[in-house]
Amino acid sequence: MKTILGRDLPAYIEGYGEVSPFQGTFRNYGIKTRKAVNVTSVTPANQKVLDDLEQAFDLLKIKDGMTISFHHHLRNGDHVLNMVLEGLAKRGLKDLTVAASSIFPIHEPLVEHFKNGVVTGLVSNYISGPVAEAVSKGKLKKPAIMQTHGGRARAIESGDLHIDVAFIASPTADTYGNINGVYGKSACGTLGYAISDAEYADKTVAITDNLVSFPACPIQISQVFVDYVVQVESIGDPRGIVSGTTKITKDPVALIIAKRTAEVIKASGLVKDGMSFQTGAGGTSLAVASELKDIMQREGVVGSFASGGITGYLVEMLEEGLFKTLFDVQCFDLKAIDSFRSNATHQAMSASMYGNPHTKGAVVNNLDIMILGATEIDTDFNVNVTTSSNGVIMGGSGGHSDTAAGAKLSIVVTNLMKSRLPIIKDRVTTITTPGESIDVVVTERGIAVNPRRVDLMEKLSHTNLPLVSIDELKEMAERITGIPKGVQTLEKIVAVVEYRDGSVIDVVKAV
């Protein structure tokens, strides 16, 4: 079988199942089903607070082969995933699938659980660090399933990803299971990636290091979805949860890229009242936001919203009146957390509302401008953010494919070369986001517009921007770096890359 992008896929993958090959960004719409959910209803006599995790494991009746889920709002400070897995490993459980919205270096203990068969499946939107390397080396029994942020919510809500027990790391929880992320020593802000888990799992457990009397305020996840509450000493290390500040790059090349990107945005005609914008938290992305801010201020433009993982920089733009509101699925820094806690126009969104393609309309559908990164780009504009150029997993889509599909103008910003390797290739190692969703690639040496966007090409042709074809960009880099050798991979499939609609857009093979 082949995807519409020409990737060969087996019809069936052991440990994954039947493969539905990717057929295009908007081919899989129409009437979809949110699955039925079993709810254990309780009388007023019921109490939810348990003594400890061990009591929770007893009551939850966790069995070999079950799927347990986690969110990643505590990022590289998360203690909950390791704590739960350690407890389950001690009980001798095997063959568990971990559905974690993202995996960070702190989750290294998972590698041991892979080796001894406690964990044989992994479903995630982003995998970095030792766990990513272990998956790439074939240490996990089944192929990992790599989803997008919106695709994960879709999978959970449709039933494609059935969660037996959701363990919700809860910066604050009350005695009846109401949860928020804005108070407590492990405050992380919004809890967008945990919402579908809490609502659609068979059982949901709040794990908190800040148990408060009923009722917690504000309520981000309601008591009606939570079966048990467990108090622990610490759910996370604040140093790993959020950075104190996110900073604009000082690298002169990155600043050139940012400036040109802003000029592309300006020329597109999208800078006007009601505009919307999303970018990541990286230094170059923030530099683009800074350039855009200057343009908006100069022209007196008021945007409708900025969205995504939210940084202090976007909070400043909100406070300065450049956007009417923020849609926040995840707070990236302390300033974002403070703002969400105190400013009603800083609104939370679930991952489903953010990017699930099978709702009545996600927030990404309203995005005008999206700034994206890339590890590799091919001459059809397909983007890889899943594997490094040596084929090892080092990330994943996160919201990349979701926002690229939704936004009117999706711009990849990247240096033409990184670590003496060219970024633009005939064929990317792994396709994460289809070229159909990418409109422009901005590098320090030139700007390539996707030939599908004749309208945009026309608009940019009236500027002094250095427009080139994507093939020319590739050749520019190769003249300096030479043509890189292809990646040597083994036959074993170690990860299945799902597009946001659940079709398979690529696979990752063992290295």
Added chain:
Amino acid sequence: MKTILGRDLPAYIEGYGEVSPFQGTFRNYGIKTRKAVNVTSVTPANQKVLDDLEQAFDLLKIKDGMTISFHHHLRNGDHVLNMVLEGLAKRGLKDLTVAASSIFPIHEPLVEHFKNGVVTGLVSNYISGPVAEAVSKGKLKKPAIMQTHGGRARAIESGDLHIDVAFIASPTADTYGNINGVYGKSACGTLGYAISDAEYADKTVAITDNLVSFPACPIQISQVFVDYVVQVESIGDPRGIVSGTTKITKDPVALIIAKRTAEVIKASGLVKDGMSFQTGAGGTSLAVASELKDIMQREGVVGSFASGGITGYLVEMLEEGLFKTLFDVQCFDLKAIDSFRSNATHQAMSASMYGNPHTKGAVVNNLDIMILGATEIDTDFNVNVTTSSNGVIMGGSGGHSDTAAGAKLSIVVTNLMKSRLPIIKDRVTTITTPGESIDVVVTERGIAVNPRRVDLMEKLSHTNLPLVSIDELKEMAERITGIPKGVQTLEKIVAVVEYRDGSVIDVVKAV
């Protein structure tokens, strides 16, 4: 068949179906199912704003026999139900079921739709005015189904009540279907009774007289649940939507009842830090709140929450620090709306979170003290708030059965006689709330404690409160009024009274 309360019910009711007789307040718990929902997913190119209701009717493909739903936050000022039904009647539709959370006198045009067969079914939690009379006279083809606020959410979420199209009266909606009730000329505050409709209907339409650019803020109902947005001239008459102020009674008898009720509460031992409280918006209920407030202030008690339909009086108690938070399913007055708009500790709750028995725990489960009204009470403490003593429908449970079931102390406050008729009888005309849920009846002539509550009887015996048995209360009144004649009803069942778990607790017969 008989209910556990001894009411005779047919096994099958034409136009309703098989009858599951009421078997006790907490007999029907355990694993329940939230139903699967069909979602029409859309691409970013999709637009939701339609030209008018006619275009919505075309796209919705409304057919004979369908169920359409409405919420009652615009109360006796609601224009939306009548507007939609008028349009559908003009199209010649027949045999529709109207699922409206409550029906007010303004909905009188429904009576004509009953007569001409446009509407043959009605599902509601509270029915008053001409529609109630028409139902009682047998003008509706099928028996009306009378639910509780929590029971309606349960029925919708379980699939017992399937909604084909939910029409959401929206004080503010944006162009992508995000809705709030706090802004616009028809502002009504929280939208608790509309949430399950929006989430579980096959199609959901926002009808608004305040269409704003994307995105609305705050979002109370999300775009992900809304298919279409229709702008109309007016969704409601502000004079009917909310009262300017809710006032404490000046009636001396009611004030005596309130004072005694507060003394009962005090003696119960529940007035302490963390206490919770709910009452209605009636003058006597507010007088109880006022007495309770005095006690709390005198003793320096800080409660956890007050809940329910929220009045300005409860807002004042929040602002004075007597409660940490409010749980608001519906704002009763302008002060409540203002508070909800601006105070984060004034929290919204859906009807499901409020009282649905088949969740992982509704807010009523945490209630300490509930103040209830009654039209009739029998000597087993069963309460009627559905029909008047002449057998005509004049209300319904609303949250009566939900809160009575959940609260630790459920107190019915009532005059011993009303309009020269005794309130306490051997047998109430209609059972709305089972006596099992009622702990105390407070009247101006005496206080009767449910014999099940030996503990409470013991506590009250140490006070000077005039304790009597419920039989004595009945006799006191009958000595003055004489024994009232029984109600003469016909054989035809005009309404089926569902308990919150979906079992049938009683039926109403034609008069």
